[in-house]
Amino acid sequence: MENRVLKTLEFDKIRELAANHCTSTAGRSHMDNLEPVSEYDDVVRLLEETDEGLSILRVRGNVPMGGISDIRPHAKRAQMGGMLSAYELMETANTIRASRILRQFIEAIVADEDVEIPHFIAKKEAIPVLTGLEHDINDAIDDNGHVIDSATGTLRTIRQGLRIQEGRVRDKLESYTRGRNASKMLSDSIVTIRNDRYVIPVKAEYRSHFGGVIHDMSSSGQTLFIEPDAVVQANNEIRRLKLQEKEEIDKILLELSAKVQEVAHDIFTLVAILAEIDVILAKAKFGVANKCTKPEVNNDGYIRLAKARHPLLPIDEAVANTIEFGKDITTIVITGPNTGGKTVTLKTVGLCTLMAQAGLPIPALDGSEIAVFDSVYADIGDEQSIEQSLSTFSSHMVNIVDIIKKYDDRSLIIFDELGSGTDPQEGAALAISILDEVHGHGARVMATTHYPELKAYGYNRPGVTNASVEFDIDTLSPTYRLLIGVPGRSNAFEISKRLGLQERIIDRAKTFTGTDRGEVDSMIASLETSRVQSEKDAEETHDILLETERLKRELEERLNDFDEMKSRMEAKAKERAKKIIDDAKRESEAVISDLRQMRVNVGADIKEHELIEARKRLEGATPAEEQKKAVKAKAAPRPLQTGDEVKVLSYGQKGTLIEKVSNTEWIVQIGILKMKLDQSGLEYVKPEKEKKSYVSTSVQGRDSYVKLELDLRGERYEDAIIRTEKYLDDAILSNYHQVSIIHGKGTGALRQGIQKYLKSHSRVKNYRFGESGEGGHGVTVVELK
The missing domain is CATH 1.10.1420.10 (MutS, DNA mismatch repair protein; Chain A, domain 3)
Structure with missing residues (x-):
């Protein structure tokens, strides 16, 4: 480009x-x-x-x-x-x-x-x-870019000696600043540095008192920075150590630079x-x-921008337009008044194309599509050059000539105010000829113009369509909405009338325009009205279609979910029924086998209690659903009350009524457990004068169902612990040896809390993370005692 x-x-x-x-x-x-x-x-x-x-x-x-x-x-x-x-x-x-x-x-x-x-x-x-080079550098240089003492043993020794020597020099000089005559002889009671050597500020008249070397002088000449004789040798030693330090640092830096070189x-x-x-x-x-989206791209020259905005305009102010061309229509000619947004529309299309081809998302809705062009050409604005003595028309022509020399059928060409700046009749003729040239060779073209002659261009050229920017007569301002398929029309008479120009002047002006011009304007006005109504109807239809599609998708999803649930329930029911039948068959065959064995035993008498025991075994082999129905057929002798002892039919265990929570539900305590149960599954038990001396430890009946996994994802920590405690009690009562607790990965807080609770649980034998096929670190597998 x-x-x-x-x-x-x-x-x-x-x-x-x-x-x-x-x-x-x-x-x-x-x-x-x-x-x-x-x-x-x-x-x-x-x-x-x-x-x-x-x-x-x-x-x-x-x-x-x-x-x-x-x-x-x-x-x-x-x-x-x-x-x-x-x-x-x-x-x-x-x-x-x-x-x-x-x-x-x-x-x-x-x-x-x-x-x-x-x-x-x-x-x-x-x-x-x-990583090796990173560690080598970090071992020698700190985050501030300084070589650290521990870079080498030699550097550490040098710096230790340097600090000791500097301390001695400062102590000696500070003794001068604290001396009896310090306030008289010194300009200030401080130790400072000049030329990398420690000095003290001495008043000029006392220079001979200290002796030594003068390293600097104040601007007034009243203060001399003197290195006294007493610290000259010590400063020399500091100087020598600093030179050694620099040599060692240079050595370290050279070694590290060599590693960088490698x-x-x-x-x-x-x-x-x-x-x-x-x-x-x-x-x-x-x-x-900028609320941009990723467009689809094609190699066919097809452009469809859905509600596209110019990316340099404020989002809340820019007017979005839908622009589509490149298939049956390859050229769009936009007409309309100045400041109506024609140029912005051209730049929006060209800029979105360049952005997409540079990998940038574009300011348009999802579903937009951009063509990949070999080249994009644009002639926009007044590019008049004073230095080159070119007029507006000449400047445009220079650009257009250059474009025509280079373009091909894989080019996007943008013309703004094509043919402007010269005689209107000749300019319009040139504009038509240029458009015929580039359109006839397959390029994708967008052009704007003021010439009325081009309003009919889209009606007698295949693959070309007119467009205009909408103008609101009531507010006398453009709406910046692009109307594809409708040519722009002049609004001079309507605007003049609303601004107060006398009607007789306007009527006289209309006589000068001719009948054809009035008919064209009437046709355009009718097209605009039809277009606005069509767009409104299309938007309403589109909204209804989207809502219909959404409802259809929801219904299909619900139907699929229902079918899947139905299939799963049928499969479970068949599997459970098969298991019940198989268990009953095995028990029946065992009873029959025992009876046959007793019959064939020589001299064996079948006692009454043995027949009773065999009958009980056969009754126990009856499918559980039949037993449950038989139990439910019994009616409670009287209405249940708080404190009554009842039998929980589904578990086959006795319990005590604690509280009635609704018309049909009670809180029942069974041993150490409290459960909310339906009244239809409870049977009143008359109080016994003497309680039996044992308590059954099995509270899980044949029909109870406890899942092998507990899903805690999305739970708060406290609720998750309560659910885990209840679930483990149910699993232990169901004689499960292993269960899974799903807590997800997330931040790890829930996982740590659950595992901390499991660690302290008396009935947890062991726990571990799930394998790759079990959910990984998002699942804890618990082994129960």
Whole structure:
């Protein structure tokens, strides 16, 4: 794409807005060079990358991109044998650390979130691993870019000696500042440094009192900064130690620079990938900030923008328009008054195309589609050049001539005020001829014009349609809505009338326009009215259709859910019935076998109690549902009351009525458990004079049902613990040996709380995380005693 077109369509401003979302200098530099690409596969890849960035921001909110610097110049200098400074090495280590954190972040998303990010995974895999160099630098340089004492043993020894020597010098000089004559001889009672040597400020008249070396003088000449004779040797020793310190630091920096040199190529690759990721995320953040969406792309020249806005206009002020062309219609000619929004419409189409081809989301609704063009050309605005002595018309013609030389059938061409700036008749003829040229060779064209001759252009050219911007006569202002298929008309007479011009003047003016002009204006007005009504009807129909489709989807989903539930219940019922029948058959066969054995025993007498026992076994083999029905057939001898002893029919266990919670439900205490049960499942038991000396420990009947898993996802911590306690009691009473508790992964707080409770439970033998097929760390499998 030509730079002039990018500037004309204001793509450079979009690029600047997106660059503001970059977090690194490398990313911003990369964004500053962003340009649209023209290969279809490249455009698809760029938009997919941006969409992945949007997905990551949606599930995580932000991406750790801090600490990244453009360290490629550092690596280049190290590659040439130069010595890097401690600060440059610190930036290198920080950038490597940032790449390591980003790799871990992407790996965590892949493991924890249900998002597909293949492009980010590929970039993560391509980031070089330079952890060794990071550790080497961090072992020698701190976060402020200073070489630390522990970098080498020699440096530690030198700095210890330096601190001791400096302390001695300061102590000696401070003795001068605290002396009896200090206030008289010294300008100030401080110890300072001049030329890297410790000195004291002495009044000029007492210079001979201290002796030594003068290193500086105040601007007035009244104060001399003197290094007394008593500390000259000590300062010399400090100077020598500092030289040794510098030599040792240079040695350390050279060694680290050599290590950077060894991996310089990897550093170039690392920074380039980090910059690409930063740019992708900046595009995604730009899209979120400006309510943009990812368009579909095609290679067929077809454009459909649904409620598209100009991205540089405020969101709450910009008027959204739906624009579609490129299939049957390949050229749109927009007519209408000035300041009606024609130019903004042209720029919206051109800018959205450039943005999509650069991998940026566009300011339009979901479902929009953009064509990939080899080139985009635009002639917009008054580009008159005083230096070149070109008129407005000449300036336009220079651009148009250049466009006609370069365009082909894979080009998008935008003309603003085509043919303007010259004689209206000749300008209109030129505009028609230029449009015939570019339209006839298959280019996609959008043009605006004032010429009335072009209003009929769309009616006698196949593949061409007229459009206009709507004008509200009542408010005397444009609405900025684009009306495709309706040519614009002059509103001069209506506007003049509303502004108070006398009707006789307006009527006289109408006689000068001719009959044909009046008929055309009437036709256009009728078309506008029909168009507005059609759009209103279409919107209402569309809303009704969407609502109908939504209801249809809901009904289909409910029907599918019902069918699935019905199938599951039928399967469970069949399985349970089969199990009951199999159990009954086995018990019956066992009883019959025992009777036969007793009959064939020689001399064996079948006693009465043995027959009774066999009969009880046969009755026990009766399917549970039949037993339950028989039990339910019994009626309670009297209305139940609080404190009554009852038999829980479903469990076969006695309990006591605690509280009536509704007309049909009671709170019943069975042993240590309190349960809410329906009255129809309770049978009144008359009080016995003597209680039996035992308590049954089995409260689970054949028909009770406790699931093998408990789902706590979304529960508050306190509610989850209460549910877990109740569930474990039910599972123990059901003689389960192993159950599963689903708590999800999340932050881990619920998982830790549940496992802490299990650890203290007396009936929990062991617990563990689920295997890969059992739910992983989102499930705890509990083994019960």
